[in-house]
Each structure stands twice: as C-alpha cells, then as structure tokens.
Amino acid sequence: MYSLITDNNALAAYCQQVAADSVLALDTEFIRQSTLYPKLGLIQLFDGQSLALVDPLSVSDWQPLQQLLLRPDCIKMLHSCTEDLEAFATIGINRISPLFDTQLAAELLGWGSSVGYARLVEQLSGLILDKSESRTDWLARPLSSTQLQYAANDVHYLYPLYAKLCTELTTAQHQLLLQEGEQLNNRKLQQLPLQYRYLEIKNSWQLSPRELAVLREMAAWRQQYAMEKDLALGLIVKDAAMLELAKRRPATAESLLNIPAIPPREVRRHAKTLVDIIAIAKEVPQHLCPQRFYHTECFAGHKETSEQLTQAVKQAADELGIPAGFISVKRQLNEYLNWCWRVSDQDRALLPIPEYMQGWRKDKLLPYLPKPTHINR
Template identity: 40%
Template sequence: MEFEIVTQSQRLAEICQQASTKPFLMLDTEFVRTRTLYARLGLIQMFDGETLALVDPVEIDDLTPLWDLLKNESVTKVLHACGEDLEVFQHYAGCMPTPMIDTQIMAAFLGYGLSTGFAKLVSDYLGIELDKGEARTDWMARPLSDKQLHYAAADVHYLLPLFEKLQAELSQTQWEDAAYQESALAVKKREKQPDAEKAYLDIKNAWQLNPKQLAILKMAAKWRLEEARKRDLAVNFVVKELSLWKLARFGLRSKDQMLKEEFDPREVQRHGGKLLRFTYLADDLNPNEYPEPVTRLMDYPGYKQIFKLLKDEVKIASDKSGLMPEFLASKKQLNQLLSWKWKKNAAPELKPDVLKGWRGELLEARFMSVIEK
C-alpha cells in the first residue's frame, strides 16, 4: 500500500487536478473531538485509484483545491459511515461532497444492518482483517506514527475495491438509485444547522414545564448554543443540560439557590448572573410570548396502538423487500410521521422523509392507511 503525505498547497492542487478527471474519489477524515463543539480536523485521506494522499490540514493553510473538488459534480465522492465526516466538511469547507455515495448505505440495501462497520464489510467482501487499533488516537499530534499513517491510508485504500464490489452487487438489484437517494438525504440532513431558537425543544423533560418555565428554558438554551458556537465548546461544557432545566423549572433567582440545586460551582461562578437574568426577563414577557406547551407524542390518544400498527407495516415491507426494518423506518422516523400528522396537520409541504423517495414507494400507502383511520 503506497501513499504520500501532502503538506504543501501546490502538491495538493496537483493531486486534486488529477482526481478531478476520475469518476470516483475515495474520501475519509480523521479528527479529534473531546470538549469542543466542532471536531478538530487532523487528517484527510483521498484515493482516486491512482494516488493515495494523506492530506495534512495542520500543515496546509489553504485547502481550497480540495474544497473545490468536493463541489465538483463530475466526480462522485465515496465515503463510509459519512455522518461525522460530513459535519467536518460543512464546518471547515462550508460545503458538502456532492455527489456522494456511502458504502454503509449501499450495504444496507444489500441486507446489512444500517450501522455495519467498515472492517466487517472489508472482511466479508475482500477477506482482509483490518487493524482498528488506531481508531482512538490523537490525530492532532505531530509527527504521526507509521502505524497511524498506515491505519489512515487503509481506510481509503480498501474503500475502492469494497465500493466496486458493492456497486456491482447493487447494480443487480432494484436499489442502486435508492442508495444514491439515501446518500443525498444524509448530506441534506447534515447541511442543516441547529436552530438556536428551537434548542430548548432538545432539552430532556422540557415537556414537564409550563409556558412561562419554557420561556426561561428557551432563552437559556439559545444562549448556551450560541456561547458554545462562539467558544467552540461542547454545549454541556458550557452549562449542563440539567442545570438549564432546573433554572426554568424552579425559577431560580439567586446563586445560592443554584448551589442548593447542585449546580456545578464553576457554572455558577462563570455564568450564574447570565442564567439568572433569563428568569427575570421571563417576568416581563406577555403570556402571549410564551412558547406553546411541549406535548409528547406518547401522550396523544392511541399512540402506542398506532405506533405498533406502523411497526407491523414496516415488518411486512421488510419481509417483502429484504431490507432491515430499522433501515426502512427507524423509531425516530415513525415518530416524525406521527408528529407530522398530529402536530403539523399533515401539511403536504412538510411531508416527512419516510413518505418520500424510495421509502415512500414502499411505505406511504401502508402508513397512510394506518394514520388516516
């Protein structure tokens, strides 16, 4: 396995120019994320079938040629389990690899579980056992060890023959176009940035709060997310989620009360005043400005029975299609369907993903017969 380490912008530009003439580009990233909100990019691996390059973003200031290649629609980018890689590209490049195909998704259309690992597929399709010993390593350290470099290179070196075998097998099924649809959907989902105004809806047990308490939570959660983005700090390292909920639930009005509620003393010292301000600001709001109560789906009449009926339909579709039930429609996707029906009045323009594309062809008629009874 031959590879080169790229530390100069000029060489990167040459490699990207060559790759731009190829139909497919294997891509992967290595990164570190501990306390930060955004991953710290340590390495980018790319293989066009001719040159396997390990691009060092720590050494190269200008990665524009690579970002341009990501947007080059004549080159299909191939990744495995692309979710976090897409987040990295969105943050650093401000764009996504398009078009893109994910080998984990391809495998799911061939009967594998949705979260099948790269090493498992390489073993099954190529008969090679990969060493995953460097999966948890410091990719920001320099110099990178030979073992790290070979581990990183293997991820794109074997991705090419794996992709070719999956592609050949998929082409003999009805699912080839669906795999590209699903990969494009993964890109679309990762392009969306969380809305700070709605951050409070992700706080556990927000449903237990009344509208005024939700007003406090909404302001505090918005501030926390914006602070996390500004400081590149994971949200729970700004203020713990439970602390925000307690602030709102008990309408805390002093640092002493915070400490009695077992806030981290460092949270109180650093952010106590800012957090308490939201309690007082809520006093000045007109009740019309309070958020709507948060209603859990499970509290709607008949939720359990309808959810079970939907799962039954998924099982039938799974048996007929050969696709795994959790890939066809996850619990989250079924809840999105019910939320669309009950909370959004089944607005056509807000139709959930489970009713669109290849899933819609398999499931829409089945699901609508359940939720429209």
C-alpha cells in the same frame, strides 16, 4: 504507498490527476472531545491507484478538492460519513456529491445497522484491520509513519468495497443510496433556529407551557454560547440540568446549588446568566409560552403517536423491502412529530421541512404516515 500533501500546489496536482476517475474513496481523521465542531487533522483520498494524505493544517486553498468532490461523474465513497461531512464543512466544503456511504449500503442489504468499517472489511475481504491508532491525536505534528499508514489503510481497504457492494446491490438499491447521500448533504444545512432548539431535548414534551418557555430560552442561549466558544453542549449545561432548571425556576444563584443535576463548576461559571434567563422567561405572557402540543383535539398523545409512526415505518419497510432502520431513525421520527404537533401553525413555517417529507422518503414513506388534518401536504 501514499503521498503526504502539505501545500496547495500538491493538492491541486493530485485533484487534477484523479479528476477523470469514476470512484474516489474518502476519509477524515479529526478530534472532537470537548468542542462543538470537529477539529480536522487529516484527509485521506484514494482512487485505486494514487493514495494521498492531505494535511489540513498546512493547506489553505481547498477549491481544487471542492471541485473534485462535486464532480457528478465520480462516486465519492465514505463509511458512516455524518461526522466526516461536518469535518469537511470546517474547511468550506459543504457538499460531496454523488455520495455513497458503505455503512448505509450494508444496512440496506440487511447486514445490520451501524456496521463498523473494520467489520465490513473483514466480512467482504477477510482482512483484519489494525485499529491501534484509533485514539491518535490527529492534530499533533509530526505524525509518525505508523499513524500515517494507519490513516492510509482506511481508504486503501475502503476503495475495493465499492465493487464488492455493487455486486450485492440491485440497481434500485444503488440509486436509493445515492439519493440518501444527497439527503445526508442536505441534512447538515437544515438546522433548527435557536428558539426551537428546546424541541430536541429528550422528554421536553412533558413540561408545562411556562416550563417550556424557560427551556426555550436556556436552550437557545446554550446553543449560541456553544457556537461562539466552540464547546460541546454538555460541557456548558447538560440537558438534564436544563430540564430541572425549567421545572424549579430558581431565582438566585445560591438556589442553583440545590439542584443536583448542576455541577458546582457550572453554577460558578453560568449562575448569573441562568438566573437572568429564567427571570426573563418567567415574564413571557402566558399566550406566548410554547404549548406541549397544538391541535390537541385530534392528537392521540406523544407516546401513542410515536407508536403510530413506528408502526407506519415498519409497514412501509415490509412492503417496500427496505430495512426499517434505513428508512427512519428516532431523530427523524421525533423531528416529524415535533413539526406536526409541537409548534404552532405560525412557527412551523420557520422550521426545516422534516426528512420524512423530503427526497425519496416523501414518495416511499410519507403515504404510510398519519396525516394531521391541520397540515396541507
């Protein structure tokens, strides 16, 4: 059974009721089809005894839940929590600690990367979950009893996984997971400033300095527009289109139509803005254009350095007995490479410190990595 919480007092009462518990299972249901930010539709909470479904469209005072999710003596467990953390942030809950991600626990145990929730439940308990409501519109009201039970099951079967996983994990592995939980919290607070968003675009390192100047201005504009309108980046201008625009640098709205990567709808909506951005970027003095790489006298090359980093991660993983996928994903590798080589020494101070150089990775991974001579670490 579950209780449906639709007002502030009921949420405060539930948070008080479970305040002394040592483990709390969490989940969220949200919609994210065309928006930059997730639209939160439901929050599920289960302490092993009382299961609550919280309606974020009715509740307005989140302080009791915020306090509960920060209690240091209560483990908060989620599965594949990155988007859940983003969803919680939309209601002002910007940190959940201590955090235990069951998908990461499975990866750390060597059971594979990105293990799905239903698969993990089946693996540990033999139960086969019904996923028929996975495409539900969680913003619609009223939600049916079938939809609510589906959502309740996500935390009902999540809660027992903690004890099962703890029997498999060593003390050191358990502590590492909690440390990674802290890093997951920190990650969403460390965003690239607008003028460096171009660094995240795949293959942007292949562009010339002038092309990079154009891409820098477009990527900054697109991110700002996305945040203002709450639109997914790809619905404004796709990465491939921005790369083509940076290379061709069209001077008129009509010439945009000659670029196949840009749909006519986007031309009509953003033509003048894009042409103006390109014109401004064309006037940037050459010495102020971003370089492909800095300190090239001691840089092997993008592909070569990427391979060096990949091999360093593998070596660290082998010697530490940690799966390489747990230590590093492609995004983190690129973040480190960009920070070391793709920005000037002056600009580097404006960027977030790479995850390779934070938290537990600073001690366990950083000693294995190539050490650029131009950076003091």
